[in-house]
Amino acid sequence: MIKIASFLQFFLLSVTLCSSFFVHSANKLDGVRIWAAPESTRVVFDLNKAPDFSYFTLTGPYRLVVDLKGTSTSVNLSKLANNSKLVKRVRISKPPSKGTLRLVIDLTKPVKSNLFSLPPTAPYGNRLVVDLDDSGSKKVVQTSQPKAKLRDVVVAIDAGHGGDDPGSIGPSGIYEKKVVLEIAKKVEAKINATPGMRAVMTRTGDYFVNLNKRSEIARTSKADLLVSIHADAFTSPQPRGASVWVLSMRRANSEIGRWLEHKEKHSELLGGAGEIIQNTDNEQYLAMTLLDMSMDRSMAISHNIADDVLSNLGRVTKLHKHKPESASFAVLKSPDIPSILVETGFISNHKEERLLSQREHQNNIAKAVHKGVLKYFEANPPVNSLMASKGSFKHNVRKGESLSVIAHKYQVSIASIKRANGLKSNTLRIGQKLVIPRA
Known part of the structure; x- marks a missing residue:
């Protein structure tokens, strides 16, 4: 009996040690x-x-x-x-x-x-x-340069997802985060090539930016508009076409809209931050009471720009819906900045996945977004912007032309041309595009 008891004690001790090791x-x-x-x-x-x-x-x-x-x-x-x-x-x-x-x-x-x-x-x-x-370690350096009287229209370009958050994944394994960054960079280039406009990117590489931080970047840059670029997805491969979304203070009323709202919260989990603005009654009440006028103005502008962008997208790709749709996306919730979300196509659809990975199609999508944004701001330029001073024409500088020659040709002053283009000297270069202000 003593031997059996000793054996049991040894066995129990061994099990305990093994369990401890495995734990x-x-x-x-x-x-x-x-x-x-x-x-x-x-x-x-x-x-x-x-x-x-x-x-x-x-x-x-x-x-x-x-x-x-x-x-x-x-x-x-x-x-x-x-x-x-x-x-x-x-x-x-x-x-x-x-x-x-x-x-x-x-x-x-x-x-x-x-x-x-x-x-x-x-x-x-x-x-x-x-x-x-x-x-926090970077200090803001104050410059002594005077502020320009006429400013650029600033457009914040937001490439969705990034880093730990791949977004939707196409049938062949293409990541949404990669495709939308490529398209966003093309939109950025077209915005920056437009006199009187300037683009700001919320992310420039493969890393995640918190959804609320994206709006903060746009606000810090004093953006007149935020355009978020995404590629759609759904539970089945059949849906196709591009769409443009604006903010809804209520839940989306379409099945795909509810799917996308869920996907946005999923992106926050992948990205690792829990600061997403929740769609609660208190948040809606706060927004509508404290920020009513600002929100109404931003949402009205967003709808107008969404219409223009959607119209141009319809010329280069199939549309999922011919009118802007609305849903409660955190990236659209900035009350002071008009914001739209462009779904460039369904990456979950085999045909559109192939299109979205092609450079030419990406460029066509970028052109359509740029044209839609430009059309709105040409018709509704912000006060004190270069675009507000624009005439109905631009001028490409040719060999032998000087500021005085160009000013005489259009019957405007040299000072007004310099001011409209932010020039600090009379030096011009061949091929330079000048905005000619109204006489």
């Missing part, structure tokens, strides 16, 4: 991804279970140390792709205790850090997200 090594680090933005970097640790983590910072040199309890890994961090200006490298260090995986993020400078875990959201599993922010 400590139950989690596994499957991969690490680095997404670099101009003023921030996101490091994502992919795990097969929810992480139990702690962290601290060190100086001389600057480091962020992350401890993952009960975690192991076979990932080779020396081959990690990294284009961040804030992160030198990610490495494994000596653990403080058995069963803990210690990860060290070597930094180039002191930065603000924010760490949080995320539950599985297709196509990703459990994640530990590390956000590193350097935006």
